[in-house]
Amino acid sequence: MNNATAQRIRRIVLRESKRANVGHIGSCLCVADILAVLYGEVLRISSPEDPERDRIILSKGHAGLALFAALAIKGFIPESALETFCGDNSLLGVHPDAALPGVDFSTGSLGQGLSIAAGSALAARLQGSDRRVFCLISDAECNEGSTWEAVMFAAHHGLANLTAILDWNGQQAFGTTHDVLDSSNMPERWRAFGWHVREVDGHDYAALFQTLSDLDSLKPHVVLARTVFGKGVSFMEQGVPLTQTHLPVQPINWHYLPMSDTEYQIAVAETEPVS
Amino acid sequence: MRQAFVRTLCDLAEADDRIVLLTGDLGYMVMEPFRDRFPKRFFNVGVAEQNMIGVATGLADSGFRPYAYSIAPFAALRPFEFIRNGPVLHNLPVRIVGMGMGFDYSHAGPTHYAIEDIAALRTLPGLSIVIPADGCQAATAIRATADLQRPVYYSLGKDDRQTVPHLNGRFEQGKIQIVRAGTDIALIGMGSLSAEAVAAAEHLSELGIGAAVAVVSGFSPDPAQDIAEMLSRFRCAVTVEAQVSSGGLGAFVSSVIATEGLSCRLRILAVTESPDGTSGSQPERWRKYGLDRESIAKSACALIEAAR
Numbered sequence: 001m002n003n004a005t006a007q008r009i010r011r012i013v014l015r016e017s018k019r020a021n022v023g024h025i026g027s028c029l030c031v032a033d034i035l036a037v038l039y040g041e042v043l044r045i046s047s048p049e050d051p052e053r054d055r056i057i058l059s060k061g062h063a064g065l066a067l068f069a070a071l072a073i074k075g076f077i078p079e080s081a082l083e084t085f086c087g088d089n090s091l092l093g094v095h096p097d098a099a100l101p102g103v104d105f106s107t108g109s110l111g112q113g114l115s116i117a118a119g120s121a122l123a124a125r126l127q128g129s130d131r132r133v134f135c136l137i138s139d140a141e142c143n144e145g146s147t148w149e150a151v152m153f154a155a156h157h158g159l160a161n162l163t164a165i166l167d168w169n170g171q172q173a174f175g176t177t178h179d180v181l182d183s184s185n186m187p188e189r190w191r192a193f194g195w196h197v198r199e200v201d202g203h204d205y206a207a208l209f210q211t212l213s214d215l216d217s218l219k220p221h222v223v224l225a226r227t228v229f230g231k232g233v234s235f236m237e238q239g240v241p242l243t244q245t246h247l248p249v250q251p252i253n254w255h256y257l258p259m260s261d262t263e264y265q266i267a268v269a270e271t272e273p274v275s
Numbered sequence: 276m277r278q279a280f281v282r283t284l285c286d287l288a289e290a291d292d293r294i295v296l297l298t299g300d301l302g303y304m305v306m307e308p309f310r311d312r313f314p315k316r317f318f319n320v321g322v323a324e325q326n327m328i329g330v331a332t333g334l335a336d337s338g339f340r341p342y343a344y345s346i347a348p349f350a351a352l353r354p355f356e357f358i359r360n361g362p363v364l365h366n367l368p369v370r371i372v373g374m375g376m377g378f379d380y381s382h383a384g385p386t387h388y389a390i391e392d393i394a395a396l397r398t399l400p401g402l403s404i405v406i407p408a409d410g411c412q413a414a415t416a417i418r419a420t421a422d423l424q425r426p427v428y429y430s431l432g433k434d435d436r437q438t439v440p441h442l443n444g445r446f447e448q449g450k451i452q453i454v455r456a457g458t459d460i461a462l463i464g465m466g467s468l469s470a471e472a473v474a475a476a477e478h479l480s481e482l483g484i485g486a487a488v489a490v491v492s493g494f495s496p497d498p499a500q501d502i503a504e505m506l507s508r509f510r511c512a513v514t515v516e517a518q519v520s521s522g523g524l525g526a527f528v529s530s531v532i533a534t535e536g537l538s539c540r541l542r543i544l545a546v547t548e549s550p551d552g553t554s555g556s557q558p559e560r561w562r563k564y565g566l567d568r569e570s571i572a573k574s575a576c577a578l579i580e581a582a583r
Contacts, residue, residue: 051338098365105336106364112357115329122330123337126295126315133333146357149326156321 003205005073006036010232010271012069012082018264020086024094026230026254028066030169030202031136034225035070037208038134038165048076048102052131055104055120059113060138060167061095062255067103068092076102111144113137114164118154121162121220132161140172143181148193154220155194163212163221164195167202169229171252190222202227230254233267242266276431277305277374279410283417284342285309288316291421293338297331299324299345301374306344328354331369332361340368340421346380347373347389347430351396362426363401370420371428376406376466377517378560379433385550388560389430393465394522396428397494403448404494406430408469409437411444412452412492419446432467439469442490449496451505457485460575461505461512461539465491465524468515468566475571486575491524502528503535511578513542515571517561520545542578544571 009032017025038056045053058067065085071077077100084090091100095108104120107113117135124131141147154162168186170177177183190197196217200207202225215221229251230236239251243260247253259267285308288294295316296309310317320327324345331341343350350373351358362369373392380387396404405420405427407413413431420427441454454469455476464472469490476486489505491498506512506528516524525543532539546564553563561567565574 105332106360109356109360112325112329112360115326115357116333116336116361118326119330119333119335119341120337121333122318123334123339126334126339127337146323146325146329149321149323150329153320153323153326153330 003036004273005040006032006205007232007271007273008073009036009066009069011268011273012072013065014259014264014267014271016065016082016085018259019083021258022086022094023254023256023258024062024065025259026171026236026251027060027063029231029233029236030227030229031063031066031167032232033203033205034136034165034167034208035066037205037212039070039074041209042212043134044131052129054131055117055133057105057107057113057117057133057135058096059107059117059135060110060141061107064094064096067096071102074102110138110141111146114147114150115153117162117164118150118159121154121159122157124161125159132163134163134165136165136167138167139170139177139183139186142183142186151190151193151195158218159220160218163215163223165223165225167227168224169227171229171255173252173255175250175252186224190224195219196221197224198222199224199226203231232271234270235263235266276407276410276413276435277433278435279413280372280417280429280431281305281308283414285312287418287421288313291340293340295334295339295341297327297341297343299327299349301345324349325354325357328357328361328369328371332357332365332367335362335367335369336365340370342370342372344372344374346387347375347392348387350374351389351392351428355395358396358402358426359399363399366401366425368424369426371426373428373430374433376430376432377468378557379467381557381560382554384554385552390517390546391519393430393494393518397522400495401425402495403427404430406466406492407432407446408439408442408464408466408490408492410435411438412442412446415444416446416492420448430466434467437467437470439490440473442469446492448493449498451498451501452490452492453487453505454490455486455488457487459485459511460487460579461509462486462488462571462575463491463502463512463514463524463528464488465516465518468517468561471561471566471568472515472571474568475575478568478572479575482576484575484579494527497527499531502531503537506532506537506539507535509539511540511575511582513544513571513575513578515544515566517566518545520547540578540582542574544574
C-alpha cells in the first residue's frame with residue numbers, strides 16, 4: 001500500500017456509494033489517507049484472526065465504507081463483498097459490524113469506540129502483549145461526554161499503547177463544529193487531560209506515516225489530523241450540491257447526499273489513480 | 276448479597292485469572308477483599324459508568340472476564356446503550372453487577388431505586404439476567420453463570436442476612452424454584468420480595484388458603500416452560516416485583532399465560548406509579564406500592580374471590 005491506496009479507497013467509496021445510492025461520502029473521503037497509512041504502514045495485522053494483531057476501531061462508524069475499501073484492498077474481505085454494501089441481509093451496512101472479518105468492533109453510535117479501545121489497550125498491557133490499539137474518532141464525537149471519560153481513564157492508566165486519531169474536519173451534522181458546539185483549543189484540551197498530542201496534515205501520507213511511526217511517550221497518544229471533508233472531490237470539499245441547487249453551499253451537504261450521475265462522473269474523474 | 280458477591284468472586288478469581296473487577300467508584304467497605312487479594316485485577320474506573328462498560332467490552336474481547344459494579348441504576352441505565360452495543364452486540368462475557376434491587380437504597384431516594392433495570396435490560400435478548408432472592412442463591416447463581424460466554428446482568432440486593440425459606444441456594448438458569456407447596460393460588464416472587472411472598476403465603480395459610488410460592492431468579496433464558504407448567508395447575512396467580520409493571524416479571528408471566536392459553540387469572544403487583552419525590556425505608560416503600568406481605572395476601576384473597 002502506498003499513496004495510491006488512498007485514491008483506491010476513494011474510488012471504491014464513490015463507486016459503492018453510487019451503486020447503493022447513499023450518502024456519508026464526505027466522511028469516507030475524509031479518512032481515506034488516514035486509513036491508507038494505517039493499513040499500509042502502521043498496523044501490524046498478520047490476519048484478522050491473530051489474537052496478537054493490533055486493534056483498530058473506527059469509532060466514527062459512518063465512514064464504514066472507507067474501512068470496507070481498506071479491508072478489501074488489504075485482502076481481508078473479498079473485493080466482491082463490496083458489491084453487497086447497503087444490500088439486503090448484508091454484513092456491509094453503512095456502519096461497520098464486527099461480524100465482518102477485519103472489523104474488530106461494531107460502531108456507529110458516537111462516543112463509544114474510545115472506551116472500548118481503552119479496555120482493549122488495558123487488556124494488552126495486562127497480558128504483557130506489545131499489540132497496540134488505534135481508534136479513529138471524529139471531532140464531533142468529542143461532543144460526547146463518554147469520550148472524555150475514556151480520555152481520562154486512558155491518561156490515568158498511562159495507556160501508551162493506545163493511539164486516538166482525530167479526524168479533525170471541523171464538520172458535524174448541522175454545520176461546523178464551531179457553530180454547533182465550540183470545540184476550539186482541541187490540542188490544549190487533550191493535553192490538559194494528560195495525553196501526548198501531535199498535530200498533522202491528515203492528507204499528507206508521508207507526514208501521517210512519520211507521525212504514527214514515532215509516537216514515543218508514556219502517555220496515550222492523540223494524533224489530531226487536520227482533514228478536509230470530502231477530500232479529493234472539489235465540489236464536495238467546497239460543499240457544492242451540483243444537482244440539488246436549492247441547498248445552501250456547505251460541506252456538510254455531502255454527509256447526506258447521494259451522488260447524481262453527473263456528480264459521480266465528475267467525482268470519479270477527479271480521483272484518477274495516482275501513477 | 277453484597278458480601279456473598281465479593282466472597283464468591285474472590286473464590287472464582289482464585290481459580291480464574293481472567294476475572295477482573297471494575298467499579299464505578301462504589302462498593303466502599305465491600306470491594307476491599309477483592310482489591311486486597313487481587314490488586315492488579317481491580318480497577319476503580321471512577322464515576323464513569325459508560326466508560327466502565329466500554330472498557331469491560333475491550334477487556335472481554337481480549338479474553339478477560341470483567342465484572343463491572345455500581346449501584347443498579349448507574350450500572351444498568353446510564354450505560355444502557357454501551358451495554359447494547361458492547362457486550363450484547365459482540366456477545367462478550369461482560370458481567371454487569373447492579374447493586375441494590377428495587378427500593379434497597381430506601382432513604383437515598385428515587386435516583387437510587389432500581390425499579391426499571393430488569394424491565395429495561397430484558398429488551399436485550401442476548402443478555403442473561405440473574406436476580407437472586409437471597410445471598411445463598413446469589414452465591415450459587417454467580418458460580419453457575421461464571422463460565423457463560425454471553426454477557427450477564429446481576430441484580431443484587433444489599434441485604435446479606437435475609438433468606439428465603441426452603442430456597443436453600445438453589446439456582447438454575449431458565450428454571451423457577453418452588454419454595455412452598457399449595458393448591459389454591461400461586462405466588463410468584465422475584466428478588467428480595469420472594470421472602471415477602473413466602474411470608475404472605477404463611478399468612479394465607481392461617482386463613483385456610485394454600486398458596487404455592489415460586490421464585491423467578493432470572494431471564495434470558497426465560498423460565499417460560501416452568502411457569503407454564505406451574506400455572507397450568509392454578510386458577511389464580513399473583514406476581515410480586517419491585518419493578519415497574521411494563522417488561523418485568525408480571526409482564527413476562529402474563530405473556531406465558533396468554534401464549535399457552537392457560538386458564539389462570541393473574542394479579543400483577545409491581546410499581547405502577549411515577550415517583551412522587553418521596554423516599555422511605557424499604558418496608559415502607561413496599562407498603563406504599565402494595566408489594567409487602569399484607570398487600571400480597573390481600574390481593575391473593577381478592578383474586579380468589581373474583582375468580583370464584
